[in-house]
Structure formats: C-alpha cells, structure tokens
Amino acid sequence: MADSIFRKLRDGGEEGELAPALTIEETVASPFALDVSGYLLANLSSSILAGKSKSQGLVLITFSRSPSFYLKLLKQKGIVVSSSAKWIRILDCYTDPLGWIDQPSTGVSEASSLIKLHKSVSNLKRLFSSIIEAGRELVGDGKTRFCVAIDSVNELLRHSSMPLVSGLLTDLRSHAQVSSLFWSLNSDLHQEKITNALEYISTMKAKLEPLCPSSDGQKNALESLFSVHQDFGKGRFHVRFKLRKGRIRVMSEEYHVDHLGINFSPISSVDTVVPTTKSLLPKVQFNLQLSEKERVEKEKVVLPFEHQDHGKSTEIYDGRRSPADSTIEATPLSLGELQIDETSSGKGGEIIYFRDSDDEHPDSDEDPDDDLDI
Amino acid sequence: MDRSLNLLDLALGFDQEQADASPLSGKLVLIEDCVETSGSFVLHQLMKRVLSPHSSEALIFLAFARPFSHYDRILRKLGCSLSTQKANNRLVFFDMLLMKCSGVEETKENASAVAKLFREIQETVRKLCSVANSNVTVMVDDMSLQEIASTGNSNQDHVLDFLHYCHTLTSESNCSLVILNHEDIYTSMERPAFLLQMVCLADVVIKAEPLASGLANDVHGQLSVLNKGISSNSGRGSSRNKLQNFQFRIKDNGIDYFYPGCRS
Numbered sequence: 276m277a278d279s280i281f282r283k284l285r286d287g288g289e290e291g292e293l294a295p296a297l298t299i300e301e302t303v304a305s306p307f308a309l310d311v312s313g314y315l316l317a318n319l320s321s322s323i324l325a326g327k328s329k330s331q332g333l334v335l336i337t338f339s340r341s342p343s344f345y346l347k348l349l350k351q352k353g354i355v356v357s358s359s360a361k362w363i364r365i366l367d368c369y370t371d372p373l374g375w376i377d378q379p380s381t382g383v384s385e386a387s388s389l390i391k392l393h394k395s396v397s398n399l400k401r402l403f404s405s406i407i408e409a410g411r412e413l414v415g416d417g418k419t420r421f422c423v424a425i426d427s428v429n430e431l432l433r434h435s436s437m438p439l440v441s442g443l444l445t446d447l448r449s450h451a452q453v454s455s456l457f458w459s460l461n462s463d464l465h466q467e468k469i470t471n472a473l474e475y476i477s478t479m480k481a482k483l484e485p486l487c488p489s490s491d492g493q494k495n496a497l498e499s500l501f502s503v504h505q506d507f508g509k510g511r512f513h514v515r516f517k518l519r520k521g522r523i524r525v526m527s528e529e530y531h532v533d534h535l536g537i538n539f540s541p542i543s544s545v546d547t548v549v550p551t552t553k554s555l556l557p558k559v560q561f562n563l564q565l566s567e568k569e570r571v572e573k574e575k576v577v578l579p580f581e582h583q584d585h586g587k588s589t590e591i592y593d594g595r596r597s598p599a600d601s602t603i604e605a606t607p608l609s610l611g612e613l614q615i616d617e618t619s620s621g622k623g624g625e626i627i628y629f630r631d632s633d634d635e636h637p638d639s640d641e642d643p644d645d646d647l648d649i
Numbered sequence: 650m651d652r653s654l655n656l657l658d659l660a661l662g663f664d665q666e667q668a669d670a671s672p673l674s675g676k677l678v679l680i681e682d683c684v685e686t687s688g689s690f691v692l693h694q695l696m697k698r699v700l701s702p703h704s705s706e707a708l709i710f711l712a713f714a715r716p717f718s719h720y721d722r723i724l725r726k727l728g729c730s731l732s733t734q735k736a737n738n739r740l741v742f743f744d745m746l747l748m749k750c751s752g753v754e755e756t757k758e759n760a761s762a763v764a765k766l767f768r769e770i771q772e773t774v775r776k777l778c779s780v781a782n783s784n785v786t787v788m789v790d791d792m793s794l795q796e797i798a799s800t801g802n803s804n805q806d807h808v809l810d811f812l813h814y815c816h817t818l819t820s821e822s823n824c825s826l827v828i829l830n831h832e833d834i835y836t837s838m839e840r841p842a843f844l845l846q847m848v849c850l851a852d853v854v855i856k857a858e859p860l861a862s863g864l865a866n867d868v869h870g871q872l873s874v875l876n877k878g879i880s881s882n883s884g885r886g887s888s889r890n891k892l893q894n895f896q897f898r899i900k901d902n903g904i905d906y907f908y909p910g911c912r913s
Contacts, residue, residue: 303848306849341817343820344820369820372810375814377768429846464842464849500854533890
C-alpha cells in the first residue's frame, strides 16, 4: 500500500490534470513522517536514476532538517548523491529561513549547485519561483517533468498564513512541469481546519497513528506521547486515495520503525486486538472480564428455568389442559422423593418444581380468591 | 557495569562505547518539568557530565532563571567548579538576567534582539569549535522564561525562530542542545503550539513529574525518558524509540535513580 502511494507519485498525473499530491500526516505521538518521506524519497530517487519514472528530477525543499541530513539518509539507503548530480536539487530553507546569519558559513557554499540556500521564507512567491527555477535547471524548459517534496509544511505555516501556503501548493500542483508533489504535516501543531484544508488540496493522505490512539483528542497530545510506552515506533498507517471519478478508497497497514527506517506490513489482527482492548479498559483493582476458566464454569451452571430440557421438548403452559399434561403430572408425584434424592446426590445443582396435584386447575370456574376473607 | 553510570545515563545512551563523540551530540534534549517536581537537577547532572575532566567538551549556558552564583554553588557540591571551567574557556555563561531584552516593546526590535543573541551564540560556538575542536553543548534554563523575557505579551514566534536557529547548530556544528521547559504553564491552552513544537524537534524528551501515587518521603518523583533518536544515523539504533521510566531521590550531593519498587 505504501508501494501504491509511491507508484502514484512516480507515475504522476495525466497531461492537463493537476499533479497528484500527498499529505503525510503525523502526530506528536507518532512522529514518523520523516521516515515515510525518507522512504518515498529513496524510492523516487532510485526510480528516477533507473529511468523508470516519468519525471526526471527531484526538488526537495527542506524546512525541518538540514540538507546534509537528507544526503546522509539517501546514502544510508544506497543512493550516493554527488555534488554535481543532475537529478536532484535541494532548496535549503532550514539553515537560515529569516536571514539572521549575515555571512554564509563555509559549509553551505561548497555544494552550491546541489544545495541552494533560500532566505526570507515568508515570501512565498519567491519560494515558488525558486522551486520552479531549480526544477528547470534539472529537466530544462521542455515538457519533461520533476517531482517536488516539501519536508514540513508546519514551518511554512508558521511564517505565513494558510491561504498563502495552500496557494503555493496549488500553484505547484497546477504547474505543467510538476509531475507529483508531497509534503508532511504535524496535525497537532495546528488547528483542525488547517489540516482539513490541506487534505482537500491533496489527492492522497497518509496518516500515521499510534497503536493505541488516545480517546480524549488533541488536548493531551503530550500525554499520549508518554502513554505509548513500548509500542512507540509501531502503529497504523491509513491511506486515503481520492480516485479520479470522485470515489474514495481507504486502506490501512501497519508500520514499524527501527533504526534502518520504516517497514510496512499488512495488519495482523491478533497483534492489534489485544493491546487495544487492554488499553481501553480503565486500570481497576478487580477484574472486569472473566478468565477462560471462569467462563467455562459459568456456562455449566443450570438455571432453574432450564432444567426441564433433558431431551424432551419444552412445554409452555398455554392455559388449557392437554392430554399429555396429565400423565407427566401424575408420574412425578409418585416418584417425587426418589427423584429428589437423585438430584441432591448428583453433580451440579438443580431446582425442580412439581406442581402440587391438590392445586386447582387454573381454568376452573371457581373464583381463585374466594377463600380469602375480604 | 560501570559504577559511575546511573539509570539516566544509561537511558541517554552513555553506556555505548563511542570513540568519537558523546551520544547526545547533534541532538536536542528537552527536559519537561512542572511546579511540583523541578527538573533542574537533570540539567545540573548533564552540566557536570559535560564539564567533567575526562571529556574535552565545552558548554554554553543561557541562564534566564538563575544567576551564575546559584549554579556555581550547586555544581561545587557535585564536585565541579564553574569558575575554573570559565577560566579554562570550557564554559561560556550568558547571564540573561543582566542582559534584559525585555524592555523593548517593538516586535521588530525584539526579533533583532533575539537574532543578535543567536549570532552571539553562533560566534561563540565557532570559536569554541576552532580552539578546542570539541563538542559544544548549549543549555537553556529555561525556555519558557525566554518567551516571557523576549516577547512580552506578543506572539511566541521569535522564541520558536530562535529555537529553530539553535536547532541548525546541532546539524551544522554537531552541537548538543539541552533545553529545560515547564510543561504546566501550557496546560490551560488547547493547543500549546510552542510546547508541541519543541517536543517535535526534540530527539530525547525527559519528563520529570511527581509520583503518580502521591507524595512520598524517600521518592521525590519519577522520570520518563523517551529516546526518539530521529537524527541518529547508523550504528546507534539500539536506543531508538525507547521509553524508560524510573524514580529518583534527590540528595545533597547527587541523585539516586531506581526502578519503581527496586530501591536498595
């Protein structure tokens, strides 16, 4: 399923359509959007390098990590980026987003063709034009296209308003040379409407959720971080595709993050059911649920109204006396004592009720209350 | 096991043999505490570790909360003289109480004040790196006070910007960044963006809180250490995504750490 996201991003949109866009949504309790985008970046770059992709370049805009971090990450996945690489450009909005640093440090200017320093992040028009410029440097002016990856929209949103950011993203999507676009977002940092608005302008949404999501919502995002315990690093990966005809497809997978990166696997029901039920129960001193042994024993108990069902059909008295009724009624009377002994010595308790033969039949004409002195 | 290592050191990964650098280099450590349980002792412990005679690391300390004499007194009890370290150029102490950037009302000037502070720090980091060629640790005590000091009643953006720039130091110069912050200031807010942003940026979150079961004489609180280890690249994966819980007791000249119920 993570594969299908990658394939959609690799294949890009049809000509004249908006480019497919992906929002990777993380929360404070499952902060692994970086791992997902690392996974996508590595796969996209290897397919670009192998010529399997429709797009021929990749522009990465970094806000939350340094360019060198990403170069290391790609190297770890076996993709070495030389400073003269013709397929990737990194737009560095991380090192100096506000222009506080006067003189560029020595480290940045080294790989200037690969990494471009971008100051004044709040000016989104300039950011847009420099993204397109960087892409054109890779693929030229023609019809060849490139992918755009933004590592964190949160930083963008911090420096400028929501309409401007969504404008930038829409501009990028509708640009003829952009084949696909993805960005990550931490939904705990912003209001829900911002998350929703970004979901609207994306064709795919991938949401990372911890294994035991907290029930009390966003307010305790911090507490939920510490309640994940040993399951930190595992969770569910929900993906929503908006298909072209307007249909929506939702898929879920499990992820597991270790030091090598993120792994996806189909949801195993056994693993997930146990922790969720455990976590949903409040912590109390006594058992709210029965153990297996208790349950079996409980099933053995014969309730009073069940005793008559020893192979015979259950008879419900409907107010009339049936012919069979008289024989059943007659026999127990004579065997009465004997049967009681049997049951008291037998296993399992039973409550047996014999109707007293002296009782009047309920449907007799006599007034049942006439012996009362009213 | 080395006797000098306590549970906190183990949780932070100091047990792994590393020839090159401390396990915290290039990382952001966030210490969260609350009024009931102060987390400053973690800061003191880390200060002592950075300035220990075995290492060659240097420390830049931004003090918003307390003056130099306070830290000097505490660290002396732990067996470390700050004045000597200052003279040895291993400690640079920014006393923000004296600098007072709070008087400025204009936001633009405020931003430039924060920017100026950052430039000073960056300059110091460069100097320390070039002289000693060692790891530099930047400590902030505490971030919430900077918010108050530098922005007054306006937004917290400048502090977040400052934080972002400090974060760039971790990748550029491989510094470690240790920040103390108070969690309960933000409890009334629906979405404490400032706090959450810091938690997102942090690689290690240490949370100090009072005992869940109430006050106790011999246990002063509990620590949760969450090692996200996002920026840790190959080789250091073993402590990734680990959450560890233990309790502590603060003594005059040190801290006892122990697992719940295992106090010897």
